[in-house]
Amino acid sequence: MLAALLYGKEDLRLEQVVEPTPAAGEVVIQVGVATTCGTDLKVWRRGGHAKMLALPTLFGHEAAGQIVAVGADVTYWQLGDRVVANNSAPCMECFFCQHQEYSLCPNLTWNNGTFAEYLKIPAPIVKHNLLRVPDELPWELAAMTEPLACVLHGVARSHIKPKDRVVVLGDGAIGLMFVAALADTAEVLLWGGNDHRLEIGKKLGATEIFNYHQIPNIPSVVKELTQGWGADVVIEATGVPSVWETAIACARPGATVNLFGGCPRDTTITVNTEQLHYSELTLKGVFHNTPEYVRAALALIASRKIPFELLISEKRSLKDLEQVFFDMKARKVIKVAINP
Numbered sequence: 001m002l003a004a005l006l007y008g009k010e011d012l013r014l015e016q017v018v019e020p021t022p023a024a025g026e027v028v029i030q031v032g033v034a035t036t037c038g039t040d041l042k043v044w045r046r047g048g049h050a051k052m053l054a055l056p057t058l059f060g061h062e063a064a065g066q067i068v069a070v071g072a073d074v075t076y077w078q079l080g081d082r083v084v085a086n087n088s089a090p091c092m093e094c095f096f097c098q099h100q101e102y103s104l105c106p107n108l109t110w111n112n113g114t115f116a117e118y119l120k121i122p123a124p125i126v127k128h129n130l131l132r133v134p135d136e137l138p139w140e141l142a143a144m145t146e147p148l149a150c151v152l153h154g155v156a157r158s159h160i161k162p163k164d165r166v167v168v169l170g171d172g173a174i175g176l177m178f179v180a181a182l183a184d185t186a187e188v189l190l191w192g193g194n195d196h197r198l199e200i201g202k203k204l205g206a207t208e209i210f211n212y213h214q215i216p217n218i219p220s221v222v223k224e225l226t227q228g229w230g231a232d233v234v235i236e237a238t239g240v241p242s243v244w245e246t247a248i249a250c251a252r253p254g255a256t257v258n259l260f261g262g263c264p265r266d267t268t269i270t271v272n273t274e275q276l277h278y279s280e281l282t283l284k285g286v287f288h289n290t291p292e293y294v295r296a297a298l299a300l301i302a303s304r305k306i307p308f309e310l311l312i313s314e315k316r317s318l319k320d321l322e323q324v325f326f327d328m329k330a331r332k333v334i335k336v337a338i339n340p
Helices: 038-046 123-128 145-158 173-182 195-203 218-224 241-249 273-278 291-303 318-329
Strands: 002-008 011-016 027-035 063-070 082-085 118-121 130-132 165-169 187-192 208-211 231-236 251-259 282-285 312-317 335-339
Touching: 002 318, 011 318, 027 082, 038 318, 063 118, 123 130, 130 291, 145 173, 145 231, 145 251, 145 291, 165 173, 165 218, 165 241, 173 187, 173 195, 187 195, 195 208, 218 241, 231 241, 241 251, 312 318, 318 335
Parallel strands: 165 187, 165 231, 187 208, 231 251, 251 282, 312 335
Antiparallel strands: 002 011, 027 063, 027 118, 027 335, 063 082, 082 130
């Protein structure tokens, strides 16, 4: 089969590899659509990911498709079932899993390789994070279950109250998903660098949108809009260390700052200890998702209450994948639906 393999920084190759066969507890799906993700872009640009993969590796982690093979001991799933698989599953046995902190599980089973014709789903994911896709739901929407699950986990960890003023920093797919998830609850101020993406944020429910190229002093504007105090909650969705510092500067006393975007390995930021202490700030790093939010994400997508299709900029062939990543790097597209 044709599959994409990552070899290093911006070194993505399409190769013919052996079609996967399922072992006990596993299934194989024929990929209907794989969607690109900001995490994929970061991994492609940085040449790896400390937690999720080792090079060279099959690449991609968002996809939905149809089961074409089942391994021994698989009884719940059948050939032809339409499914979406999360890219991980917790062990359910370790200290963190026993405390229901599943995203912190040190034994997470990871799965990559969605940019391919077929994808094998490991047994732990089949058991805990493989979900049935409604017949009427398009593949490209179902494929977005994983990133939305991460966002819903981030929303829950931010403890947002009705009418809170929330600043979202970043107009990528994740930042826009935060806007969509929060629009019915909070007043969302979205900051980004692309007018087209900001307009999509407006359609998804952002109260106000701002282009930081035109208004570079973000904290001062946030304070002007909040009677001089700052935002109740700030969500950083870029993975840039300087933006982490900007997020903290936008927070009012007593605020929660969700440092959601993953920065490059071994980077650091500077925090004003006086502000952190006397303003009683809560700084949170939030990572990945849990089985609860995987299910909540698919349910929200399937409800069609939110037009998540606005995030799909294009539909392209697997053979176009390398160019797609250069287009993502140039911020020409948000998410692209890849048809194997």
